[in-house]
Amino acid sequence: MLGTLIGLLGPVSGAHFNPAVSVIEALRGRLAWRDAAAYVVLQVAGCCAGALLAHLMFELPIWQASAHVAPEPAQWLAEGVATFGLLLVVLGHRRSEDAPWMVAAWIGAAYWFTASTSFANPAITIARSLSDTFSVFGPPMCPPSFWRSSSAHWRRSLPHACCFQLRRRRSLQRPSKSN
Numbered sequence: 020m021l022g023t024l025i026g027l028l029g030p031v032s033g034a035h036f037n038p039a040v041s042v043i044e045a046l047r048g049r050l051a052w053r054d055a056a057a058y059v060v061l062q063v064a065g066c067c068a069g070a071l072l073a074h075l076m077f078e079l080p081i082w083q084a085s086a087h088v089a090p091e092p093a094q095w096l097a098e099g100v101a102t103f104g105l106l107l108v109v110l111g112h113r114r115s116e117d118a119p120w121m122v123a124a125w126i127g128a129a130y131w132f133t134a135s136t137s138f139a140n141p142a143i144t145i146a147r148s149l150s151d152t153f154s155v156f157g158p159p160m161c162p163p164s165f166w167r168s169s170s171a172h173w174r175r176s177l178p179h180a181c182c183f184q185l186r187r188r189r190s191l192q193r194p195s196k197s198n
Contacts, residue, residue: 035050070149094134
């Protein structure tokens with residue numbers, strides 16, 4: 020599903036589903052900061068709406084508060100690896116037509132092979148806290164736990180994103196085409 024959405028919406032909006040990607044694009048000067056801020060708000064709203072829709076599809080109570088505690092350091096490390104890898108795929112693919120399958124493959128693999136089940140997206144972190152199902156972060160109705168969990172993801176994701184950008188500049192420079 021993710022690959023399909025990226026393939027369909029990439030030409031329209033750049034398929035900006037992840038605040039970490041939008042912030043990196045703003046840091047690179049490829050997205051205006053005003054647009055990046057709007058994307059982040061819409062990304063969080065869209066993910067929250069998706070969580071509520073999922074509740075309806077699975078006949079769960081639409082409004083839930085997670086009873087799960089915030090993740091442990093190993094999960095944050097796994098999330099950092101997943102986010103770093105996602106940014107590597109998003110910014111490092113050579114052909115735009117490869118982005119959908121590469122991103123979907125990365126997220127699928129990161130889901131199965133990381134301790135955090137790969138949120139790799141701060142907007143999803145917030146949205147998944149609106150559910151009391153497995154693999155969620157702290158309760159949204161309890162502000163200290165919710166904001167501690169969500170802001171921790173942002174504090175960890177953005178440095179990974181910035182570090183990625185610095186490393187990418189050095190290691191993934193595309194050779195210039197010569198005649």
